[in-house]
Amino acid sequence: MAHDIDALPRGAGAWGQAVAAVGLIAAIGGGLWVTEGISLSGSEPRPATCPGGEPGKAPEAGNAAEAGAAPQAGKAPRRVSGAQLCEALNRPDLAELLGTPGEMAKIASGNGGSLELAGGKEIATPSGQVEFETYTVTVTAAYGRLPVAESVAFLGYGAEQRTVLGRPAVLYSDRTISISFRLDGTDATSGPGVPARVLGVAQDAEDSGGSFEVTLWRSDGRVPDDAVLLRVAEKVLPTVPGWAAAG
Template structure:
């Protein structure tokens, strides 16, 4: 008696599977295309913004020094990646710091700095008020340091590799190797 009923077979046939496969491939293609459009539009993003913090201390004598925020604004240029030889790269982080060193005699030396970090480079700009001439500091930084004039002022430019260290707090999976140039 069950043989007399014309019920459709359960499951889809070969045509149904073929249509589902074509639809799946088309959906994956559209998804990958949309992902490519999103990542290419991210390359047009402006560089990271400097934090808007107020300077903690006034370096040097009042009105004669710069703050870390001012150094960050000067360093964080839209064409910095191009100047570094990596056009199209976007700054990940940018910030300034108003640090100082206090000596035992009570003398405090201000050294504000700015830092802009890319995926391949980290650029640091610092000012110091220690009364040592910039011309003499090239010798302390090694043979790769070179003296230049930047914006009419003496400067020392150098680049060095960093080290990359990664570890887990439980003590497993430690690794070290070369880092990015700084």
Template sequence: MGAGNGTPEKRINPWGQAVAAVALFAAIGGALWVSEGTSGNSGPPAASCSDEKPGKATGRVTGKQLCEALLRPDLAELLGTPAETAKTAFGNDGSVGLEGGKSTPMPTAEVEFDTYTVTLSATYDDLPVTSSYEVLGWDETQRTVLDRPAVLYSNRTMRINFRLDGGDAETGTGVPLRSLMVAQDTKDSGGSYDVTLWRADGMVPDDAVLLRVAEKVLPTVPGWAAGS
């Protein structure tokens, strides 16, 4: 398997690195996911939300629920590529392991098109979005989205090449991405939702596209209204 997978890479601090680890495993799972039911010359079926790692009922949103919110019928139109069809879609109930044995739940969903890949995640920590502005240390812009504090920031994907001979995988920087982190409640008491875009052609995603997707998708996430 000699393919490169694009996944968000956070580089500045342990908190960011832990978030990147969950996104990394989620993206690998999505790359390996194969839709069922392909036969004959009927062509591949439309992507549907598979659940990579079903979680226990916790009162929090699950990866599959995030996937179902993200995989909307008009998602390609929101991305500005209405003729495209989603190739893969999945949800993952992952968590971030931090120092001291603490684990932070971080369910993630990803939908891939020919042009764009879109991810949606929920992080259940005690870090307000307004504080993350200083913690992340990236090129960020604070703003308000859907009446909640938000941070718009840039990063790059991580490229992973798996060797067919069983040797160590090689990693490197990939394509640029744009992400929007939005507080889970209007008081910004901790926790966030992240919507991220990257393009297969390596171009920087348009912020207008990212915001359009986020403003349509986030209000449909189960539990969103409870944070108003």
């Protein structure tokens, strides 16, 4: 039995904050992305839950700020995990924010990925993802040193500088890769996927490096509406642990 999925390719975005296709397939093979929150026994379906979380329960902004409180002098900033990003994204009103009220989250996941740069240095790129019938949404944190304002030069034609939630931001287009594979792990193939829209927002108001990216794509292959992407980002990002502390 063959399955097709869309995923962001490694290297996608200004900082390459995406899950490698092989890692994505491994997660599916392990059952996390396929079975989490989905009833297989014929009973009434339930919304997907993040690993170790509750369906549709997002952290409140105040609690998120406390969880990611500003570090003491001389200590590295506290980093958010893929599970925390999933919890922030998988909120009970997410389908309504997407303009598809009544749809139920099919898959919710968190990943603690990283991107290896030339010379062997790695940048932590944890991510959370929630998939609906119409949309898939991903929130990724990238802990590199590239300011968001400088990333516009690398993103090419069509990238737009914005200010979102009082912080420097960039809005641009990307494309997923389509991965087809069998459940036994054989005959895996990949090719061009569907268009995606991405909003990168600086992790702090000074734009000192690093970003949070919200990526949105549609299962029907249509280009997502920027208004939908911005609406989701403006609700979700303030609930990510450490957001308020870095403001």
